Amino acid sequence: MSAIEFKKLTKSYGKSRGIIDVNFKVEEGDIFGFIGPNGAGKSTAIRTLLGLIHPTSGSATIFGKSCIEHPQVKKDVGYLPSEVFYYDHMRVIDLLNYSASFYKKDCKKRIRELAEIMDLDLKKKIDDLSFGNRKKVGIVQGLLHDPKLIILDEPTSGLDPLMQQKFFELIRDENKKGATIFFSSHILGEVQRMCNRVALIKEGRIIKLEKMSDLRENNYKRIRIETPAAIDRSFFEMPGVSKLELKDHMVNFLFRGDINTVIRKISQTNIANLLIEEPDLEEIFLHYYEKEGETV
Amino acid sequence: MNMYLHELKSMRRSTLIWICAMIALAAIYFSVYRGIVSDAAGFKRLLGGYPEPVRAALGISVDSITSLLGFYSMIFSFITLCAAIQAMNLGTSVLSKEVRERTADFLLVKPVSRSAVVSAKLLAAFTMIMATDVIYYLAVSLMASMVKTSDYSGRIFFLINLTLFFIQLIFLAIGVAVSVFFAKLKSVIPVSLGVVFGLYMIGAIIAAGKDNAAARFISPFKYFDMTYIIKHTGYEPSYLIAGAGIVIAAIAISYIIYVKKDIHAVN
């Protein structure tokens, strides 16, 4: 059974766009990235999944069940919202205990462990915490009941790099223990580091759904060449080459297709240096967006 | 149960303040009661010089308003006003505060249904109202027995105070319904004060005087006529039913809307 399944999910807000016909699955044990620019509909999809908002049509289910009809399924879900707000006048530990009281199990030990990892003072009042520390409360709060599915909405904003590191380790550990991770972000680096599979969303529609490895490979290579003398642009204009840039003695392009053809081409000229690397997700991502933009 | 206890805890302080305020108000009124009784005695002596019909008409009303029950039922309307504001505030804030304070993302992703959330919160608010009314009743009973100049019917006194509970229930229910109906309540005070004082004034202005049986239905403050209660040791069934109808309808609407409502992201 899939941990998450979106079936033709559409949510419209009057005239303005929400999400349209979102269709994909997240398998159990996966770390799944959900990327798109701000306002693309990531939060809308997640909030529908959690039953905070109701679908206009289609469905979003967790372990085969809708959160609206079967609230009990949420006992296996941990959620970290992008911005965390908690009850005033409560100490951190009071809030965490209150949160734990919803899941009929003893979470005391786990709370202490997590608080130690995240370096969180349990005795402080929530009102006095900084944004970053509130975020930590959110993380502990989302993980304290050992959820089988962890949903993270822009999780790293407000955390310093060291904490981000700890946080990702924590998430990986949870994943190793069997938890499925669903992770929305507009920061591609973190998705690249973490995820096995990704869905790209743009203007409310899923435009690409792929394994991270496929997405990255997909036969795209970033090729950088340094030449002793200036070289004519037309030399590299061949099928499979895109984003060709020439500057001084540097040539820079993306290549997709049989790598041999481009190697042969390069060998026809005198070069000073050659670098072939995996393009980062950002480049591919922008590439997709631009391509989609052209067809629209 | 955990939600219920959490809500109780968060309401504790304001409820305590309201209880104290209402008891203090009653205490101030009771403290002037003896003085009024002696004013009335003087006035009745003065009445002696007037013709019999005038004496009969005014004498009776003077007697009835200066009896402890008569006096209490007059001042009771201000107590009711406070109680209504308390209940309305409680009602408008109990559900809407999760959205306003942006904690809905916390609560509503827990493995509980929305209707369980509503039930726990309503039950907590109901408990607070009960507590308010019981403590208030005990306090005023004590005060009344201290200042009384002659005996009064404890049963009627209880019936009068029980209306406080009914009024609070009605305003609690109205408050809850209003809060789910207007999704974006930034601040509950203007709304709750507006509704309570609005209905209070309607009660005082439109529904006052005679031949107003229909107009009285508009303002819950007029559902319980003290003169009627004192005379008949009971309530007027039609208004009691109207009150119950409002409570049931408002609560049903609240459940229905709240369960279907979209909880949007903070912005």
Place this chain on the structure above:
Amino acid sequence: MNIFLRELKANRKALIIWSVCMFLLVLSGMSKYTAYSSSGQNNALFNSMPHSLKALLGFGSFDVTTMSGYFAMLFLYIELTVAIHAVLLGAGIVAKEERDKTTEFLIVKPLSRTAVITAKLFAALVEVFVLNIVTLVSSIFMVDAYNKGADISGEIVRFMVSMFIVQLIFLSLGAALAAFIKNPKASGSLSAGVLLASFVVSKITDLTDRLNMLNLLSPFKYFSYKDLVEGGGLSAGIIIPAILLVAVLSALTYFFYRKRDLNV
């Protein structure tokens, strides 16, 4: 100027609702006048009744069979309404930046806190004034429609002048409270509490002469409406201290707001 306009715009809808409610209040109040005017009473006896008994019987100190007496009774409710408006407006206009988390936006702009408060208070002043004028116009109009006796427009104007001062007191009170207390969410409840208390105090002191000192706590009791009904003017001995009170409360608003640690 931009803050001033922004505030006016933000509160426009609320002001319209308040104005409509006020009109309806005056309308419904006056429509009951006929019921009162026809009832008639034994006036000599009525006047000899002790103050407290009249209050208990629900007549207050006015002769509600005359138009001016009836209007004075209605006026108490009108005044209560505008007082609620003013105190909530005063508290809201100061507290709302923090409540709605827009403080950072506003306070990093190149202007002083004093300028911010001045603009906000002026906007509130305009709104309070508009509500007052709406009340004045609807009262004169509605009273005229029902009045069979002498014209009381002059009295109504005096009533409204006194009401304006009461509005200013509550407005500055709400603003000062909001600037003073730490929690922006609590300012509305607190100022409403103060208002309710002063209303209740005015009702308690109706009942007995023994607690007249308490009237100091209730702006509803600062002006003697009985004198107004009987054709007296507004006494400078009351207007001047009342204006001073407004000035002190406004100064406190500035003072507290400047010293305030703004929550983000």
